[in-house]
Amino acid sequence: MSVPAAKKLWQGIAIGFAIAFAYATVMAKLFHDWWNDENYSHGLLIPLIIGYIIWTQREKLARVPANSSVLWGGGAILFALFGLWAGVAGAELYTQRLSLILLLSGITVYFWGFRLLQMLLVPLALLFLAMPIPAIIFNKIAFPLQLFASRCAVWSMSMLGIPVLRQGNIIELKPLNSIDTKKLEVVEACSGIRSLMTLLTLAVVFAYFTHTPDDSDKPGTRFGWLRSYWFWRAVIIVGSAVPIAILTNAFRVSGTGVLAHYYGTEVADGFFHSFSGWAIYIVAFILLFGIGMILDRFKPAQAGGDPSIERKSSGPDAAVSISPVVSAEGSEL
Numbered sequence: 001m002s003v004p005a006a007k008k009l010w011q012g013i014a015i016g017f018a019i020a021f022a023y024a025t026v027m028a029k030l031f032h033d034w035w036n037d038e039n040y041s042h043g044l045l046i047p048l049i050i051g052y053i054i055w056t057q058r059e060k061l062a063r064v065p066a067n068s069s070v071l072w073g074g075g076a077i078l079f080a081l082f083g084l085w086a087g088v089a090g091a092e093l094y095t096q097r098l099s100l101i102l103l104l105s106g107i108t109v110y111f112w113g114f115r116l117l118q119m120l121l122v123p124l125a126l127l128f129l130a131m132p133i134p135a136i137i138f139n140k141i142a143f144p145l146q147l148f149a150s151r152c153a154v155w156s157m158s159m160l161g162i163p164v165l166r167q168g169n170i171i172e173l174k175p176l177n178s179i180d181t182k183k184l185e186v187v188e189a190c191s192g193i194r195s196l197m198t199l200l201t202l203a204v205v206f207a208y209f210t211h212t213p214d215d216s217d218k219p220g221t222r223f224g225w226l227r228s229y230w231f232w233r234a235v236i237i238v239g240s241a242v243p244i245a246i247l248t249n250a251f252r253v254s255g256t257g258v259l260a261h262y263y264g265t266e267v268a269d270g271f272f273h274s275f276s277g278w279a280i281y282i283v284a285f286i287l288l289f290g291i292g293m294i295l296d297r298f299k300p301a302q303a304g305g306d307p308s309i310e311r312k313s314s315g316p317d318a319a320v321s322i323s324p325v326v327s328a329e330g331s332e333l
Contacts (some may be wrong), residue, residue, distance in 0.1 A: 015107065019100075022084065026096045033132045039194045042201055043130035049205060050123040057119070064116045073110025080106055097131045122208045129201045138193070143169075145191040145246065152250035153186070153257040162261045171257055175264050184260055192249030195277075196242065199284050203241035206285075207234035210292060233295050240291050241284075248284045252276050 020027075034043035054061070080103035087095030101124055108117045132138075146169040153171060157164045165172040171184040211230050256276065 019103065022081075023096075023100050023103075026084075026093070026100060029093060030097060030131070034130070037132060039138075039197060040130065040132045042198045043132075046126050046130040046201070050126055053123055053208070054120075061116065061119060064112065064119065066111070067113035067115060068111050069109050069113055072114075073106050073108070076102055076106025076109060092134075094131065094134045098128075101127055101131075122204065125204055126201060129197065129204065142188050142191040142193045145193055145196075145249070146186045146188065148246065149190060149192060149250045149253040150186040153184075153254040156254035157257050157261065160258060162258065164257070164261075173257065173261055175261055182260070182264075184257060186253055190249070190253055192246055195249055195281060195284060196245040198281070199241045199245040199288065200238065202285060203238045203288055204234075206288060206292065207237045229299055233292075233299070236295060237288065237292055241288060244284050244287050248280045248287070252280045 030043070034040055080099045083095055083099030083102065087093065087097075087099060104127075105117055105124060108120060133141075150166055150169045150171055154164050154166045157173070163174060169186040171186065172181050173184065174181050211234065
């Protein structure tokens with residue numbers, strides 16, 4: 001091992017130990033939330049996915065020319081450490097966790113520059129999606145989703161002629177062969193926010209691993225990704241994950257309400273509740289996969305071809321050469 005390589009190795013180890021020392025408590029609590037909070041249990045897979053992405057792209061990352069920015073990188077590092085201190089002082093875990101992402105970004109820019117940071121945006125985005133959001137924001141999102149799912153259930157049951165009454169997120173219905181009304185509560189777990197967070201993460205992973213490099217991925221191309229078909233394809237796929245997750249969960253709650261009318265409210269618990277949750281995940285991902293297939297079916301021709309050929313053969317100054325056609329007798333036509 002050469003002296004510069006050994007020096008870089010020891011620098012990396014030292015930086016890693018410094019980050020682990022400063023964020024030991026933050027990472028321990030984050031892992032605890034991933035393990036115990038079902039809304040973010042997908043976070044347990046995020047470090048493995050990030051590690052796999054970096055490992056598969058290691059040669060491409062190694063070829064990126066170092067263009068460090070001490071000013072921007074150092075400023076980001078200082079701001080991240082300030083965010084860590086402010087989060088500890090204010091007992092705000094989310095601020096501490098976000099400061100970890102900012103610190104990793106700042107270190108990347110400080111030593112290697114913005115080009116490498118651009119190539120690491122997907123791993124950083126996955127880490128961001130795995131961060132549990134504050135409870136106040138979580139409830140602001142979950143409760144409207146609960147109301148939407150309950151409204152969809154009531155509308156579906158009314159369309160089938162089932163007498164039903166809704167009070168907020170409480171659905172009152174009368175099962176067949178029953179003289180008493182029963183109540184179904186669309187609780188937070190049925191709001192769809194769990195499937196929303198998971199499907200968003202799956203959408204990012206799916207869009208990344210089905211991405212085909214084009215000339216916007218070449219080093220030195222500034223903001224070329226804004227003109228790239230694959231960038232907008234990823235935006236559409238990730239954006240479509242939101243309505244897909246909301247609508248599939250609403251369909252699940254509606255189906256539960258209809259079955260509760262015919263078979264009793266017991267179907268809302270136990271095996272069917274767990275099975276329907278997994279089935280909805282599968283349906284949502286199939287829909288997401290279908291959107292990707294549709295986009296690839298109607299993609300522009302230059303997205304799948306060689307962009308250099310496209311540029312050479314287009315434009316007012318492009319030269320057109322026609323090769324002579326040779327007949328079977330060997331004469332030119």
